[in-house]
Amino acid sequence: MDRDETLRRLDQLAAQFDEMVDASVSSNADDEHDPEGSTIAFERSQLDALIRQARQHLDEVDAAADRITDGTYGACQTCGRPIPVERLEARPVARTCIGCAAVRPAAPAGSHIRTHGRDGTVPSA
Ligand SMILES: [Zn+2]
Numbered sequence: 001m002d003r004d005e006t007l008r009r010l011d012q013l014a015a016q017f018d019e020m021v022d023a024s025v026s027s028n029a030d031d032e033h034d035p036e037g038s039t040i041a042f043e044r045s046q047l048d049a050l051i052r053q054a055r056q057h058l059d060e061v062d063a064a065a066d067r068i069t070d071g072t073y074g075a076c077q078t079c080g081r082p083i084p085v086e087r088l089e090a091r092p093v094a095r096t097c098i099g100c101a102a103v104r105p106a107a108p109a110g111s112h113i114r115t116h117g118r119d120g121t122v123p124s125a
Pocket of ligand 1: 076081097099100101
């Protein structure tokens, strides 16, 4: 795993979500003048969901950057095994391998789920 490449990808990901939120906010402003008022509430709720997702993803990106810093990036946080490169390419912020992801959703940022490190050591964070 090339560290610089990963960091660049995470930066791009964060930038994409920033743009998406900006675009959503401006399109929401336009909706104020939409004569089809009945769609506004629906679009607002869609927008809220998009922004929540974007923020959640930014949290994931931040968490991934932290893992790069502390050297745990690319290791499954549930079973400790390496996450396959193909999965990291498809989902750079993945915290778990496919097997563990299928069992339950990825833990939220700051979760206490990582109680053991790759080598059985307890992380200080
Ligand atoms: Zn796993």
